[in-house]
Amino acid sequence: MKISLSAAPLKGIAMTIAAASLLAGCSQNNDSAIPKQVRFILNAPYVPFEYQDANGNLKGFDVDLGKALCSQAKLSCSWSSQSWDSLIPSLLSRKADAIMSAMTVTPQRQHQLLFSNPYIVEPSAWFVPANAQVGNISPQDIKGQHIGVQRGTLQDDYVTDLYGSDNTINRYGSVDDMTIDLQAGRIDMAFVDYPIGQQTFINATHGAFKQVGDMISTPKKYFGDGFAIAFRPGDHALADKFNQALSELKQNGKYQQLINEYFKTKANTSTSADSQ
Numbered sequence: 001m002k003i004s005l006s007a008a009p010l011k012g013i014a015m016t017i018a019a020a021s022l023l024a025g026c027s028q029n030n031d032s033a034i035p036k037q038v039r040f041i042l043n044a045p046y047v048p049f050e051y052q053d054a055n056g057n058l059k060g061f062d063v064d065l066g067k068a069l070c071s072q073a074k075l076s077c078s079w080s081s082q083s084w085d086s087l088i089p090s091l092l093s094r095k096a097d098a099i100m101s102a103m104t105v106t107p108q109r110q111h112q113l114l115f116s117n118p119y120i121v122e123p124s125a126w127f128v129p130a131n132a133q134v135g136n137i138s139p140q141d142i143k144g145q146h147i148g149v150q151r152g153t154l155q156d157d158y159v160t161d162l163y164g165s166d167n168t169i170n171r172y173g174s175v176d177d178m179t180i181d182l183q184a185g186r187i188d189m190a191f192v193d194y195p196i197g198q199q200t201f202i203n204a205t206h207g208a209f210k211q212v213g214d215m216i217s218t219p220k221k222y223f224g225d226g227f228a229i230a231f232r233p234g235d236h237a238l239a240d241k242f243n244q245a246l247s248e249l250k251q252n253g254k255y256q257q258l259i260n261e262y263f264k265t266k267a268n269t270s271t272s273a274d275s276q
Contacts, residue, residue: 034238035097038077040066042101043084045176047199048262049102049227052081061262065119066100066229068254072245083173085152088113091232098238099230102193104154106224114233117243118226120259123215124155125194127201129182130210134189137213139163146170148178148190155191158222175200182209195263 042062045051050060058079070077082090087103090096092112102122105115126137135141143166149156151171160169170187172178179200181187190201194215201209217223231239249255 034075034241036076038070038075038098038238039096040077040079040098040100041087041090041096042079042081042099043087043174044081045174046102046196047175047204048195050081061120061258062100062102064261065249065255065258068249068258069242069245072248072254073241075241084150085173088230091230094232097231097235098242102196102227103230104224105226105228106154107221109224109230112233114231114235114239116229116231116239117246118228119246119255121217121226123194123217124158124191124223125197125211125215126189126191126213127182127197127209128189128212129185130208132188132210132212134212139166142167142189145189146187148172148182148187150175150178150192154222154224155193158216159191161222179205 042050042058044058044060046060048060049062050058053059058081063079066077066079080096084101087096087099087101088109091099099113103109105118109115126134128134139162142163145163145167147159147163147167148170149159149172151173156169156171163169170178170181172181175192175196178187178190178192182190182201183205189212190197192200194211197211202211229239229242246255
């Protein structure tokens with residue numbers, strides 16, 4: 001389309017072009033800028049998703065999948081661990097670029113974060129000492145108990161809302177701290193993601209604890225759509241980059257290899273969160 005210079009003063013045109021350029025720059029900064037190094041943060045220990053080995057190196061499903069995603073997307077990435085409560089504030093204050101820490105996509109979190117496509121769906125479950133006599137686990141049946149949850153998680157919200165009025169809720173910064181209190185009898189039961197409970201309460205303690213009741217993944221208000229990578233709301237280009245890489249890893253078989261490595265003993269792990 002031709003533009004007649006006589007239709008507007010040159011100064012007005014210059015200002016319009018400058019304004020358009022500024023808006024384009026803002027859009028590019030908000031939506032398209034991908035950092036030279038993507039700084040991932042997570043909360044360890046949270047076996048098998050993230051933990052530190054004897055040498056202090058970060059390991060786990062989230063770490064290995066994240067590294068595979070970065071390699072597939074041809075991105076340079078770094079990893080560091082911090083407290084669960086500080087993950088979202090660190091991301092929003094630009095001290096990090098992404099959270100990959102078994103974080104469930106929930107409506108509440110979607111108000112302040114941008115999520116990738118879910119990379120795995122996990123139920124939650126109840127765990128108690130192996131000699132505990134526990135019947136039904138419904139809110140109507142559980143009364144006068146000390147229940148352990150990790151602070152600020154979906155399990156915290158679920159237990160607080162449904163069990164909080166008739167029980168004492170003990171909130172922990174890590175599952176390891178929760179395990180210590182469950183072993184010492186300071187809490188009666190714990191409610192965590194199933195694979196974390198299976199690894200931490202059963203496998204790692206050689207059967208000192210057991211799972212009771214059904215695994216729980218509803219209502220969606222609490223349990224959301226699965227685990228996903230969290231980004232700042234404007235970082236659509238970065239999220240798209242990882243969504244594409246996740247799709248490619250599922251196609252080339254690398255994703256399934258990691259699932260088999262970390263969850264080969266657990267039939268209930270769902271990888272149906274494939275919506276691309």
